[in-house]
Amino acid sequence: MFDSLTGKLQNVFKNLRGLGKISEDNISESLREVRMALLDADVNFKVVKDFLDKVKTKALGQEVIQSVHPGQQIIKVIHEELVALLGSSNAELELKQSPASLMMVGLHGSGKTTSSGKLARWLQKQNRRPLLVGADVYRPAAMDQIEKIGQQLNIPVFIKKGETDVLEIARLAQAQARALNCDVIIFDTAGRLQIDEPLVQELVRLRDLVKPEEILLVVDAATGQEAVNVATHFDQALSITGAILTKLDGDARGGAALSLRAVTNKPIKFGGVGEKLDDFEPFHPERMASRILGMGDVVSLVERAAEAVSEEDARKLEEKMRKGQFNLEDFLEQLRQIKKLGSLESIVSMLPGGGEMLKGTDLSRQEKDFAHMEAMVCAMTLEERRQPGILNASRRKRIAKGSGVSVAELNSMLNRFNQMQQMMKKLSKFQKAFGRMGGLPPGLMR
Ligand SMILES: Nc1nc2c(ncn2[C@@H]2O[C@H](COP(=O)(O)OP(=O)(O)O)[C@@H](O)[C@H]2O)c(=O)[nH]1
Ligand SMILES: [Mg+2]
Known part of the structure; x- marks a missing residue:
């Protein structure tokens, strides 16, 4: 969404962030770049002009000039003005009559x-x-x-x-x-x-x-x-x-x-x-x-997640991770929940700096990886998913064949799953230690 505009504005911000002192001179170049970015994005020229006038007035105002990080303050001003431009707050539907x-x-x-x-x-x-x-x-x-x-x-x-x-x-x-x-x-x-x-x-x-x-x-x-x-x-x-x-x-x-x-x-x-x-x-x-x-837009991402995953499921899952009982069946469930959140690209793009992170990467490969993993776990019996330990050579051969991958690929997936499990155990120990110290808020490790 609006990738090109975002990219250009982030470049402007890189320069702004470092500014120690603000003057009409040293911000005019940045504001010019913001103007170009908006015009390139095909924003109406009058809208662009009004927007920049407001940003400039605020940027040269006392509040910004006297702040500790004036460059950061200008970025904040641009954010505020952009919010105002888009309408300030969510406008709800007015549907009072019935019908x-x-x-x-x-x-x-x-x-x-x-x-x-x-x-x-x-x-x-x-x-x-x-x-x-x-x-x-x-x-x-x-x-x-x-x-x-x-x-x-x-x-x-x-x-x-x-x-x-x-x-x-x-x-x-x-x-x-x-x-x-x-x-x-x-x-x-x-x-x-x-x-x-x-x-x-x-x-x-x-x-x-x-x-x-x-x-x-x-x-x-x-x-x-x-x-x-x-x-x-x-x-x-x-x-x-x-x-x-x-x-x-x-x-x-x-x-x-x-x-x-x-x-x-x-x-x-x-x-x-x-x-x-x-x-x-x-x-x-x-x-x-x-x-x-x-x-980024973490608020919307969390809302999407809340819609896709019930609180009860999330709690159960956390408990399993904590107790080291997370098995391949849970793993499958996880994969499916991630899918419900939308494409990987849309998820990452909602994280701060996500657009930047996505530049030049093609997540469709990861998405295919996910699909392969799902196929492999689906080809296992319930018993195998719950106790991957019983997966001997002949079982592995059968599963690989059933999911259209090589045994090597299956082995590599199982290894990764093993590592993940170890990691979860370590993390939960770490969390417990902090918990005793009254430190880290619960849920932070999730
Ligand atoms: N990617 C995407 N496609 C959309 C969206 N909204 C509508 N479309 C597509 O745009 C095309 C035209 O939509 P339609 O509802 O028939 O337009 P109408 O002529 O105004 O009724 C269809 O192919 C829709 O699938 C959207 O938010 N995202
Ligand atoms: Mg129509």
């Missing part, structure tokens, strides 16, 4: 249908009862697409093939929502390659009929500042209540994300981070700013 209506609007291909599904799933997790409505009457395939998404999620979908009047669909959908006792209706509307008057008129009529509490503009993060024109246009016509920024997992330059809020003054409420229906998160300006500046 509440929500319209998804945006250009063709921006991700409306996918995001409708993702949002429905997210709402379902918040104990809401969503109804998805296929209100894109121009493409029959769109109806099939949303129907399939609904089936996948086990969420009801209303479609009426052959019906070309969106208002009729809306009325029938509202009746359906009441019949099914749904409390949120999500209207997935039609898009165009470019915004045009007939489309806008249709959306306006739909809005006037269903009176949605939320009208979310779906924007592809890869569109850059062109997104700003689209957003302005939609906002003038419909008065949107917020935006969903999709495809943040791609190599977007960042222009749309950084310009959208400042230009429309409407909050970005969610972000799409992948093609899967779970790849969706509330948009947190603070976390996004940290990611853009290469400071």
